[in-house]
Amino acid sequence: MSFLLVQALSGLATAATLFLVSSGLTIVFGVTRIVNFAHGSFYMVGAYAGWSLIERFGGTPAGFWGSVAAAALAMGVLGAAMEIGLLRRLYRSPELFQLLGTFGVVLVVQDLTAWAWGPEDLLGRRAPGLKGSIDILDQPFPLYDLVLIGLGPLVLGLLWLLFNRTRWGTLVRAATQDREMTSALGVDPARLFTGVLFLGCALAGLGGALQVPRESVTLQMDMAIVVEAFVVVVVGGMGSLTGAFLASLLIGQLQAFGILVFPQITLVLVFLFMAVVLVLRPHGLLGRPDEAPPTAPATVTVPLLAGRHAGTWALALLPVLAAAPLVAGDYALILLTEVVILALFAASLHLLIGLGGLVSFGHAAWFGLGAYGSALLVRHLDAPMPLALAGAPVLAGLGALVAGWFCVRRSGLYFAMLTLAFAQIVWSIVFQWYAVTGGDNGILGVWPPGWAAGKATYYWLTLALCGGALWLLYRAAFAPFGYALRAGRDSGLRAESVGIDVRRFQWMAFVLAGAAAGLAGGLYAFAKGSVFPTLLAVPQSVDALVMVLMGGIQTITGPLAGAVVFHLLESEVMSLTDWWRLVLGLIIVALVLVFPKGIVGFLSGIRSRT
Amino acid sequence: MKHRHPTASPLAKVLRPAALFAAMSVAVSAAALTAGPAAAQSAKEPGKFSGAPVRVGEINSYTGLPAFTIPYRQGWQLALEEINAAGGVIGCCELQVVSRDDAGKPDDAVRVAQELVTNEAVDVLAGTYFSHIGLAVADFAARNKVPFVAAEPLTDAITWSKGNRYTFRLRPSTYMQAAMLVEEAAKLPAKRWATVAPNYEYGQSAVSWFKQLLKEKRPDVEFVAEQWPVQGKLEAGPTVQALAAAKPDAIFNVTFGADLAKFVREGEGRGLFRNRKVVSLLTGEPEYLEPMKDEAPEGWIVTGYPWEQIDTPAHKAFVAAYSARFKETPKAGSIVGYITMKAVAAAITKAKSANAEPIVDALAGLTIDSPVGPVTFRASDHQATMGAYVGITTVKDGRGTMKDWRYADGANYLPPDDAARKMRPAE
Numbered sequence A: 001m002s003f004l005l006v007q008a009l010s011g012l013a014t015a016a017t018l019f020l021v022s023s024g025l026t027i028v029f030g031v032t033r034i035v036n037f038a039h040g041s042f043y044m045v046g047a048y049a050g051w052s053l054i055e056r057f058g059g060t061p062a063g064f065w066g067s068v069a070a071a072a073l074a075m076g077v078l079g080a081a082m083e084i085g086l087l088r089r090l091y092r093s094p095e096l097f098q099l100l101g102t103f104g105v106v107l108v109v110q111d112l113t114a115w116a117w118g119p120e121d122l123l124g125r126r127a128p129g130l131k132g133s134i135d136i137l138d139q140p141f142p143l144y145d146l147v148l149i150g151l152g153p154l155v156l157g158l159l160w161l162l163f164n165r166t167r168w169g170t171l172v173r174a175a176t177q178d179r180e181m182t183s184a185l186g187v188d189p190a191r192l193f194t195g196v197l198f199l200g201c202a203l204a205g206l207g208g209a210l211q212v213p214r215e216s217v218t219l220q221m222d223m224a225i226v227v228e229a230f231v232v233v234v235v236g237g238m239g240s241l242t243g244a245f246l247a248s249l250l251i252g253q254l255q256a257f258g259i260l261v262f263p264q265i266t267l268v269l270v271f272l273f274m275a276v277v278l279v280l281r282p283h284g285l286l287g288r289p290d291e292a293p294p295t296a297p298a299t300v301t302v303p304l305l306a307g308r309h310a311g312t313w314a315l316a317l318l319p320v321l322a323a324a325p326l327v328a329g330d331y332a333l334i335l336l337t338e339v340v341i342l343a344l345f346a347a348s349l350h351l352l353i354g355l356g357g358l359v360s361f362g363h364a365a366w367f368g369l370g371a372y373g374s375a376l377l378v379r380h381l382d383a384p385m386p387l388a389l390a391g392a393p394v395l396a397g398l399g400a401l402v403a404g405w406f407c408v409r410r411s412g413l414y415f416a417m418l419t420l421a422f423a424q425i426v427w428s429i430v431f432q433w434y435a436v437t438g439g440d441n442g443i444l445g446v447w448p449p450g451w452a453a454g455k456a457t458y459y460w461l462t463l464a465l466c467g468g469a470l471w472l473l474y475r476a477a478f479a480p481f482g483y484a485l486r487a488g489r490d491s492g493l494r495a496e497s498v499g500i501d502v503r504r505f506q507w508m509a510f511v512l513a514g515a516a517a518g519l520a521g522g523l524y525a526f527a528k529g530s531v532f533p534t535l536l537a538v539p540q541s542v543d544a545l546v547m548v549l550m551g552g553i554q555t556i557t558g559p560l561a562g563a564v565v566f567h568l569l570e571s572e573v574m575s576l577t578d579w580w581r582l583v584l585g586l587i588i589v590a591l592v593l594v595f596p597k598g599i600v601g602f603l604s605g606i607r608s609r610t
Numbered sequence B: 001m002k003h004r005h006p007t008a009s010p011l012a013k014v015l016r017p018a019a020l021f022a023a024m025s026v027a028v029s030a031a032a033l034t035a036g037p038a039a040a041q042s043a044k045e046p047g048k049f050s051g052a053p054v055r056v057g058e059i060n061s062y063t064g065l066p067a068f069t070i071p072y073r074q075g076w077q078l079a080l081e082e083i084n085a086a087g088g089v090i091g092c093c094e095l096q097v098v099s100r101d102d103a104g105k106p107d108d109a110v111r112v113a114q115e116l117v118t119n120e121a122v123d124v125l126a127g128t129y130f131s132h133i134g135l136a137v138a139d140f141a142a143r144n145k146v147p148f149v150a151a152e153p154l155t156d157a158i159t160w161s162k163g164n165r166y167t168f169r170l171r172p173s174t175y176m177q178a179a180m181l182v183e184e185a186a187k188l189p190a191k192r193w194a195t196v197a198p199n200y201e202y203g204q205s206a207v208s209w210f211k212q213l214l215k216e217k218r219p220d221v222e223f224v225a226e227q228w229p230v231q232g233k234l235e236a237g238p239t240v241q242a243l244a245a246a247k248p249d250a251i252f253n254v255t256f257g258a259d260l261a262k263f264v265r266e267g268e269g270r271g272l273f274r275n276r277k278v279v280s281l282l283t284g285e286p287e288y289l290e291p292m293k294d295e296a297p298e299g300w301i302v303t304g305y306p307w308e309q310i311d312t313p314a315h316k317a318f319v320a321a322y323s324a325r326f327k328e329t330p331k332a333g334s335i336v337g338y339i340t341m342k343a344v345a346a347a348i349t350k351a352k353s354a355n356a357e358p359i360v361d362a363l364a365g366l367t368i369d370s371p372v373g374p375v376t377f378r379a380s381d382h383q384a385t386m387g388a389y390v391g392i393t394t395v396k397d398g399r400g401t402m403k404d405w406r407y408a409d410g411a412n413y414l415p416p417d418d419a420a421r422k423m424r425p426a427e
Helices: A002-032 A039-057 A061-085 A097-117 A143-165 A167-177 A179-184 A189-211 A221-236 A241-261 A263-267 A269-280 A310-322 A330-355 A364-381 A385-407 A412-432 A455-478 A480-490 A492-497 A502-528 A538-551 A558-576 A580-594 A599-609 B010-034 B066-085 B106-118 B131-144 B174-185 B201-217 B236-245 B257-269 B286-295 B313-326 B332-351 B356-363 B417-423
Strands: A133-136 A139-142 A443-446 A529-531 B054-060 B095-101 B124-127 B148-150 B167-169 B192-196 B222-227 B250-253 B277-284 B301-304 B367-370 B373-376 B388-396 B399-408
Touching: A002 A039, A002 A133, A002 A139, A002 A143, A002 A167, A002 A189, A002 A221, A002 A241, A002 B236, A039 A061, A039 A097, A039 A189, A039 A221, A061 A189, A097 A221, A097 A538, A097 A580, A133 A143, A139 A143, A139 B257, A143 A167, A143 A189, A143 A241, A167 A179, A167 A189, A179 A189, A189 A221, A221 A241, A221 A269, A221 A412, A241 A263, A241 A269, A241 B236, A263 A269, A263 A412, A269 A412, A310 A455, A330 A455, A330 A480, A330 A502, A330 A538, A330 A558, A330 B106, A364 A385, A364 A412, A364 A443, A364 A502, A364 A529, A364 A538, A385 A412, A385 A502, A412 A538, A443 A502, A443 B131, A455 A480, A455 A502, A480 A492, A480 A502, A492 A502, A502 A529, A502 B106, A529 B106, A529 B131, A538 A558, A538 A580, A538 A599, A558 A580, A558 A599, A558 B095, A558 B106, B054 B066, B054 B106, B054 B332, B066 B095, B066 B286, B066 B313, B066 B332, B095 B106, B095 B332, B106 B124, B106 B131, B124 B131, B124 B332, B131 B148, B131 B167, B131 B201, B148 B332, B174 B201, B174 B250, B174 B277, B174 B301, B174 B388, B192 B201, B192 B236, B222 B236, B236 B257, B257 B286, B277 B286, B277 B388, B286 B332, B286 B399, B301 B399, B313 B332, B332 B356, B332 B367
Parallel strands: B054 B095, B054 B124, B124 B148, B148 B167, B192 B222, B192 B250, B250 B277, B277 B301
Antiparallel strands: A133 A139, A443 A529, B301 B388, B367 B373, B388 B399
C-alpha cells in the first residue's frame, strides 16, 4: 500500500514538469495558432541557462530559486525576440508555415547550445535545503520532488488568476476565442502575441531550469520533451490549461504504474493513451469545439496552380532526367534517386495537406511501412524485387486504411496528432518485434538483384515508378476526386450539402497518400539495402512536412521543389561542415522570411504581379 | 467568357515550376559532380611521401552524440598525426582521412559511405557508434567490397550473426563485456537479481547474456524484476521505486549517459543502493563517470577505463600526447579512436597495398601493440581482442574513478574460434 502511494507521488512529480512545459505550449497555440516546434528548445536552453546560474549562485536557497527564475525570464525574452524577429512576419502566411520557421530555430538552437555549453552532459547541483528525502509510510521520497508536486497546482493557480483577474489575461482569452474580432476591437495583436510568446517560453524555461537538480542537462532534451508536450496539449484539449493539467496528471500516473505491469510499455504508452482519448473524444478531455482550429489552411485562395499542359511539360522534363546517367557519376545518381523518391514521398503528403487540408504529423509511418513491407517480403519469403516492391504500397495502404478510418473523423491539430499517435504505435511495434522486424537493428541485405543493381538502372526504375505514381497523384488532383477533396477542405458543410461524403473522400485520400508513400518507402529500402525503425520515426515525418512547406502548399510542383532543395541542402551541407544544423537552420529561417509562401509559391507570385 | 487573369497564359504558369524543377535537377547533377573533397585531414608537406596517399573514409555520429564521438575523433586525429609523422603507411604513403557526420541515421550513413567511396575514392571505411548504423555500413561494405573497421558499435550481430568478410570490429562486444561482469557477479552472495536496461538491442542482449551466463555459473540465482526504460527518457522515480519493491539482493544496470545520472541520483535519494550490490556495464568509462562528479556511485562493479591509473609506458605516452595535443584528459572513446586508426594503418602497411582484398586479408589475424596491450583481430570472427578494465567505482578528490581494477583481455572472454565461426553466415 505504502509502495503504491509513493509510486503515485513519483508520477505526480513527473506530471508537474510536463504540465509546466505544456501549459506554455497550450497558451501559445491557443492565442497565436502557432505550432511552436521550438518549444522544446526553450526548455533545453532554460535548463542549460539554469545550470550555469545555479553552478554560480545556487549555493543558497535564495540563489538557487533566483537562478531558476532568472533562467525562466531569460527564455521569455528569447521567446519574445523570436516572435518579433521571425513569427510576426509570418502571420499572413498559410497556417503551419510558422512551423517551418520554428523548425529552423530548433536546428539553430541545437548547434548554438552545443557550441556554448559543449557536448558533455552537465549534472548540476541539488537544490540547497532540499537534498535529502523524507520517509512517507517507511518509503523514502525525495524532498525536491515534493516541492515540484506543489509547484504544478501553484502555477496553474497563478495562471488562472492572470487570465481571469487581469486585463491582459482577459484580452488573451478574447484573442484565443476570436483573434480577428479582438483586433477589430482595437487590441494590437502584435503586442499581445509578443507577450504570449514571452509567457509561454518563460514557462518552458522554468520547466527546464527546475530539472537541473533532478537530471543531467543534455543536448537531447529538446526533442525528448516537445513531442510529449504536444501530446499533453492535445489530450487536454487545445488552449485549455485545466485540460493540460489533467492530462499531465493522467500521463504521469500511467507512466508510474504502467512500468509495474509491463515495463516495455514506456516506449509507446503516451501515444496509445493519446490515440484512445482522441478516438473517444474529438476535442481532447476538456477542449471545446469552438476553440478547435479551422480544418483548412484558411489563406489558400488560389487553389493549385497547374493547368492542362502540366502533363506535357512533365513529359518534356522526363527525358532530361532520364538522360542524367549519361553525365552524372555514381554518387550523383544515388542522390538523384533519393531526390526522386523523396519527391514522391513529399507529393503524397501534399495530397493530404494541399488538397485535403489534412496536416499529417505521422506520414513517415506509411513510408516506413512500405520499406518494411518490401524488406519483410525479401527476408521472410525470399521474394524477388518486383514482388517486394508491389508489396510496399499494399502494406502501407492497408495500414493507412485502418488508421485513416479513425483519423479522418478528427480535424486540425487533433487530426495531426492522431496520425502521429498511429505512426508512433507502428514504430514501436517495428522497434520491439525482434523476431519479425529485427527490432532496432533493422533488416539488412535488401539489395536489388543483379539486373537492377547498376546505379543507372535502379535510377531509371525509380524514375519510372515514381514518375508513374506522381502522374497518378496529379491526375487524382484534377479528377472529380480531387475537386471533391478540395470542396471538403474549403467548406465541409457546403460540400456535404451538395452530397459529397467528405469523410469518405478524405479516407480515400489518406489511403492513396499512404500507398504512394509506401511505394516511395519500398524504393528507398532497395536503394539503401537496409531498413531501420528510424524510417518510421518522428524526424522522418518532420522532414516530409518541411519539404512540403518549403516548396509551398498551394502548388502541385511545390513539394517536388521542396524535396529537391531540402535533400540536396541537407546532404551537401552535411558533408561540408560539422555545423550543418546551424547552416541548414539559418537557410530555412531565411527561406521562410524571403519566401513566406514557399519557393514555388513565391515564383508564381512574381509572375502574377508582372 | 473573358478571362481577366493577370498571368500571361496557363502554359506559362506551368512552365515556371517545371522549368525550375529541370534547372534544379541539372544543378543537382552539377553540384554532385563538381563537389570537391572537403579538406581531407593531412599533413601538407610536399615531397615527404614518395607514393600516392591512402585514403580512409571515417563516419560517426558527431552531431547526434557529441559527448562520446568528439573524444573518439580526437583519438584518431592524434593517431593519424603520429602515423604520418613516422612516415605514413607502407613506408611511402601519406594516410589521409575524410571524416563525415551521419546525423545519427543509418540511411544517411549509407549515403555518406557511398559518397566517400565514389567521390572521395577512399580505400577503407572506419568508425560508427550506434549499433544499427554500424550494421548498415557493414552491409554496405560487404556489398561494395570495401574494408570496414567498426570502431564503437557493441552489437554481437556485427561480427557474428550478421558478420561479413569486409567488416572488423574493435571494441569488446556486448557479450564480452557481459561475460567480464558475470565473472565478478558470480562471486557475490546475491541470489535475487533485478535488471534495468534501455529498451533496445544493446540493453536487451546485455541483459539476456548476463542472465544466461550467470545462471550457468550460479544455478541458484533468480531474476526477480526487470525494467526497460526508453533510452534517454528514464522515468527515474517510478523505475527506482519499482526495482526496490522487488527487494533484490543485487542489481544489474545497463543504462548509461543522462539516464544513468538520473538513475543514480534518484536511487541514492530513495535508498535503492543501500546494502545492495550493483553490477553495471560501461559505467567506469570517464564519459559516464566524470559528469557525475562527486555523486558518482560508490562500490559498483563495472567495466570501464581508469585512464589516470594505467601506468604501462605505452599508455602513459598516449595520455601525455593526448593531453598535450587537446588540453584535456582522454575518454574511453579517445583510446578507441586512437587504436582504430592505428589498426587501419597497420593493416594497410601489412597488406602493402591500398586495395580492398589485400587489406581485408591483412586485417584477419592482424596483431598490433596498443596502449592497452596487444590487440588481435581474430581471423575466425573478425572481433578484436581489445579488452576492458573491470573494477569498482569510487569517488576520489571529488570525482568518480575506479579502484581495484584489472585489465580483462578480450581474448579470454570470446568463444573459441570454431564456435564463433559457426555463428557467422556462410560466405
